[in-house]
Amino acid sequence: MNQHSGTTAVPRPAVEVDEESAPFFDAAARGILMVQRCDDCRAWLAPVARLCTECLSESVSWTAASGRGSVHTFGIMHQIYHPGFESEIPYNIAVVELEEGPRLQTNIVGCANSDITVGMKVSVTFDKISDTVSIPKFAPA
Amino acid sequence: MSRDWMGDSLTLAARAVKLALEDAGLKKDDLDGLLVNAGVSGAGPRRDGNLSLNLQTTLGLRDLKLANHMNGAGSTAGQMVQYAALAIQAGICNVVACVFADAPLTPGQSAGAAYGSRGPARGIAALGTHYGFFGANASYALAARRHMALFGTTHDQLGAIAISNRKWAQMNPRALRRAPLTLEDYHRSRWICEPLHLLDCTLVNNGGVAVIVASPERAAGLKQPPVYVQGMGQGHPGNPRRAGYENEVNTGAAIAKAAAFKMAGVTNDDVDICELYDCYTYTTLVTLEDYGFCKKGEGGPFVADGRLEPGGPLPTNTGGGQLSGYYMWGMTPLSEAVIQTRGQAGERQVKKHDLVLVSTQGGVLDYHATLLLSPHKSL
Numbered sequence: 447m448n449q450h451s452g453t454t455a456v457p458r459p460a461v462e463v464d465e466e467s468a469p470f471f472d473a474a475a476r477g478i479l480m481v482q483r484c485d486d487c488r489a490w491l492a493p494v495a496r497l498c499t500e501c502l503s504e505s506v507s508w509t510a511a512s513g514r515g516s517v518h519t520f521g522i523m524h525q526i527y528h529p530g531f532e533s534e535i536p537y538n539i540a541v542v543e544l545e546e547g548p549r550l551q552t553n554i555v556g557c558a559n560s561d562i563t564v565g566m567k568v569s570v571t572f573d574k575i576s577d578t579v580s581i582p583k584f585a586p587a
Numbered sequence: 588m589s590r591d592w593m594g595d596s597l598t599l600a601a602r603a604v605k606l607a608l609e610d611a612g613l614k615k616d617d618l619d620g621l622l623v624n625a626g627v628s629g630a631g632p633r634r635d636g637n638l639s640l641n642l643q644t645t646l647g648l649r650d651l652k653l654a655n656h657m658n659g660a661g662s663t664a665g666q667m668v669q670y671a672a673l674a675i676q677a678g679i680c681n682v683v684a685c686v687f688a689d690a691p692l693t694p695g696q697s698a699g700a701a702y703g704s705r706g707p708a709r710g711i712a713a714l715g716t717h718y719g720f721f722g723a724n725a726s727y728a729l730a731a732r733r734h735m736a737l738f739g740t741t742h743d744q745l746g747a748i749a750i751s752n753r754k755w756a757q758m759n760p761r762a763l764r765r766a767p768l769t770l771e772d773y774h775r776s777r778w779i780c781e782p783l784h785l786l787d788c789t790l791v792n793n794g795g796v797a798v799i800v801a802s803p804e805r806a807a808g809l810k811q812p813p814v815y816v817q818g819m820g821q822g823h824p825g826n827p828r829r830a831g832y833e834n835e836v837n838t839g840a841a842i843a844k845a846a847a848f849k850m851a852g853v854t855n856d857d858v859d860i861c862e863l864y865d866c867y868t869y870t871t872l873v874t875l876e877d878y879g880f881c882k883k884g885e886g887g888p889f890v891a892d893g894r895l896e897p898g899g900p901l902p903t904n905t906g907g908g909q910l911s912g913y914y915m916w917g918m919t920p921l922s923e924a925v926i927q928t929r930g931q932a933g934e935r936q937v938k939k940h941d942l943v944l945v946s947t948q949g950g951v952l953d954y955h956a957t958l959l960l961s962p963h964k965s966l
């Protein structure tokens with residue numbers, strides 16, 4: 447099982463960092479997973495939160511998460527919607543619930559698709575797809 | 588309804604309104620309200636032939652008292668009827684055409700391309716595309732997986748829904764998939780996104796459907812027997828995307844049902860027919876649970892014994908639904924509900940049709956509208 451983007455003739459869709467997401471990707475390049483957290487009520491929030499969904503504070507900050515979590519749900523894609531996935535099908539898509547609470551879309555790496563289960567413990571790992579962009583993925587913990 | 592090109596969505600919508608007026612025995616000048624929903628043709632770049640409020644001009648409608656281009660995703664059809672009924676009750680207008688039309692299948696574009704494509708994204712939003720999350724198929728696969736993991740729901744049970752729909756479709760001349768279907772066929776159909784097989788997913792087609800809403804007084808004496816809206820409600824749970832929430836297995840149908848059943852003064856036992864939004868087999872299963880026909884998590888065993896099929900105790904998606912009939916978003920369940928309520932479904936007519944439950948549902952189990960329809964003015 448190989449989920450690395452560099453192995454296909456056409457790469458997976460590029461990820462362009464914008465001003466809003468720069469703190470997330472700067473941290474990812476250093477091996478740190480960032481999510482957002484409310485400065486007022488301390489609720490953990492999934493990126494990108496514009497307001498705290500609990501207290502409506504606009505004061506939310508990028509905060510390092512543990513990177514540990516579990517698989518909330520997952521699927522195995524067989525359909526090709528983008529040429530970057532032609533040599534990768536079937537590939538997995540997953541939602542990981544971080545220990546802090548936020549759920550993130552991701553891919554599971556480091557195990558066969560057939561070994562992924564709901565509830566499986568995972569931890570973050572980073573896939574460096576360009577000089578400037580690293581993508582968080584999750585591997586069995 | 589067809590998988591072939593029959594015209595752009597604006598043309599299909601105009602034809603649908605024309606047919607609905609003829610069916611009701613009304614003239615276009617009788618309309619003083621217009622609610623439109625454009626499907627995916629309303630989401631792309633603006634083109635002349637895409638349905639919008641320009642339908643008013645296309646149909647030559649003058650001096651309307653209500654007009655809106657509505658978007659509650661797949662729940663819109665039920666919502667349009669609700670807003671039309673509320674406006675009529677409030678005295679704002681008298682006769683409202685509610686129309687959905689879409690033309691996603693063009694000679695050069697597949698269903699997957701029409702529904703799975705994503706425009707360019709930047710930042711965090713681009714991550715989903717990079718991970719390979721495409722279209723509704725992926726999202727519903729994730730929801731179905733969660734249900735299967737929590738409750739042990741099986742493919743045989745999801746397959747039973749597909750088979751039930753097909754049995755009904757075989758009696759519906761408008762249905763687009765009518766070939767016999769076995770559980771083996773279901774299991775053999777290719778994976779789209781595991782755990783969803785091709786036959787777990789709706790078909791996609793071009794077409795248009797219109798319904799006309801009027802007061803009981805205005806509807807009396809028209810060409811068709813009136814269909815009374817006895818109850819209505821909406822439920823939009825909101826998905827916080829963090830621990831403690833189970834949006835994949837709990838939909839707004841539960842919230843909408845409470846309001847609609849209270850308004851009608853009925854219980855589940857009073858429902859004769861279910862017409863449910865069934866973009867996926869799983870959507871039918873989870874909606875039945877949220878409507879309270881069985882306990883949460885027991886939808887699998889509930890549907891597995893032919894309960895929803897012709898002759899079964901809870902006739903469901905009696906035109907073949909979206910899976911085997913035709914995909915007109917919420918107009919699929921609503922149109923079949925109108926046909927059954929009037930007693931005009933021919934070979935597939937359910938004998939007892941005093942109360943028909945309609946679900947329209949959109950997003951990824953995010954938006955929901957419920958209607959309770961009856962041929963009787965009072966229950």
Ligand SMILES: [Zn+2]
Nearest residue numbers: 484487498501
């Ligand atoms: Zn807060």
